[in-house]
Amino acid sequence: MSIPTIVPVQNAALALQLGKAIDNKTKPLGSLGMLEGLARQLGLIQQSSRLTLDAPAILVFAGDHGVVAEGVSAYPQDVTWQMVENFLAGGAAINVFARQNGCALQVVDAGVNHDFGPRAGLVDCKVAHGTRNFAQEAAMTAAECDRALQHGMALAAELPGNVLGFGEMGIGNTTAAAALMHKLTGIPVSDCVGAGTGLSAEGILRKQQVIEAAAAKHADVSAPLDVLATFGGFEIAMMVGAMLKAAERRMVLLIDGFIVTSALLVAARVQPAILDYCVFAHCSDESGHQRMLEQLGARPLLHLGLRLGEGTGSALALPLLQAAVNFMNEMATFESAQVSEKSE
Numbered sequence: 360m361s362i363p364t365i366v367p368v369q370n371a372a373l374a375l376q377l378g379k380a381i382d383n384k385t386k387p388l389g390s391l392g393m394l395e396g397l398a399r400q401l402g403l404i405q406q407s408s409r410l411t412l413d414a415p416a417i418l419v420f421a422g423d424h425g426v427v428a429e430g431v432s433a434y435p436q437d438v439t440w441q442m443v444e445n446f447l448a449g450g451a452a453i454n455v456f457a458r459q460n461g462c463a464l465q466v467v468d469a470g471v472n473h474d475f476g477p478r479a480g481l482v483d484c485k486v487a488h489g490t491r492n493f494a495q496e497a498a499m500t501a502a503e504c505d506r507a508l509q510h511g512m513a514l515a516a517e518l519p520g521n522v523l524g525f526g527e528m529g530i531g532n533t534t535a536a537a538a539l540m541h542k543l544t545g546i547p548v549s550d551c552v553g554a555g556t557g558l559s560a561e562g563i564l565r566k567q568q569v570i571e572a573a574a575a576k577h578a579d580v581s582a583p584l585d586v587l588a589t590f591g592g593f594e595i596a597m598m599v600g601a602m603l604k605a606a607e608r609r610m611v612l613l614i615d616g617f618i619v620t621s622a623l624l625v626a627a628r629v630q631p632a633i634l635d636y637c638v639f640a641h642c643s644d645e646s647g648h649q650r651m652l653e654q655l656g657a658r659p660l661l662h663l664g665l666r667l668g669e670g671t672g673s674a675l676a677l678p679l680l681q682a683a684v685n686f687m688n689e690m691a692t693f694e695s696a697q698v699s700e701k702s703e
């Protein structure tokens with residue numbers, strides 16, 4: 360399988376030009392805070408000081424996890440397919456926020472343990488009816504993981520716009536994400552696990568023990584894509600593929616919560632330059648997310664106490680991206696508005 364090549368966005372001359380354009384706007388220097396950094400990043404990604412947000416889309420990848428047999432989620436596995444139905448009917452949180460912000464939404468069956476049949480609005484990329492239980496054996500074969508990555512790349516290759524938000528649905532996937540985080544960063548499992556959909560303290564401890572035992576069992580697995588196949592999910596692997604392809608195409612990647620960030624952790628181990636293309640929508644309340652973001656050197660835009668997933672953070676951050684684009688394109692300069700510049 361060929362992995363997309365991602366080019367770092369570095370361009371000293373353009374960075375200088377963008378900095379000047381931002382500083383010339385009618386505002387005290389630096390006063391638009393993180394929006395200024397966003398504008399600079401978008402300019403470097405788009406190789407222009409004329410920024411655009413074209414046809415923003417969010418892909419919600421759904422998949423099931425064999426590890427739910429260990430009792431690691433507060434909800435039953437059937438919620439995965441039931442929520443996919445909810446997405447298709449337009450009634451989930453992500454539908455509401457995507458609609459609100461004029462963002463296209465595509466739902467992808469990456470590997471849900473349910474037969475939907477041909478359905479309008481559902482993209483069928485099903486690799487299998489859920490992964491295997493990684494407490495006992497690798498979640499996926501290398502071939503299955505490869506198929507998931509390829510599907511993700513193909514999906515991202517077809518998108519018409521220049522911004523792609525990521526979302527996921529999969530009961531048990533905070534366990535897979537925590538295992539990926541532990542294996543890829545070496546952070547103790549106790550600092551990677553959280554309540555997910557709402558586990559009790561006892562439940563979180565059980566989740567920790569399941570991951571610790573599995574990590575010991577698969578101690579020899581260390582290459583990022585092997586770690587992905589052993590502990591990940593089909594929706595996570597498909598996100599990795601889509602992220603790599605979207606960054607190769609110089610799209611802006613909008614990163615949601617704990618699970619989406621775990622996919623990025625894998626992608627960044629494979630192609631570190633992908634981070635240049637990422638906007639981190641928010642810091643989730645899932646307890647490992649902050650440390651995961653720190654590992655990536657990420658500064659998230661929002662701190663709303665979200666712990667939902669589905670791409671809800673991505674959808675909610677989209678207006679901030681639009682604000683960064685709009686201030687660059689529409690704000691007057693000191694010169695054009697004849698406003699006096701700083702005197703000291």
Ligand SMILES: Cc1cc2ncn([C@H]3O[C@H](COP(=O)(O)O)[C@@H](O)[C@H]3O)c2cc1C
Nearest residue numbers: 432434527528529530531532533555556668
């Ligand atoms: C009704 C419902 C809607 C959701 N939407 C996203 N998730 C979120 O919760 C799941 C991960 O948590 P855990 O690892 O604890 O199972 C994922 O599906 C995630 O997207 C939901 C969970 C539920 C119950």
Ligand SMILES: O=C(O)c1cccnc1
Nearest residue numbers: 616617643645666667668
């Ligand atoms: O941060 C997330 O994306 C998250 C947290 C808890 C449950 N589901 C998703």
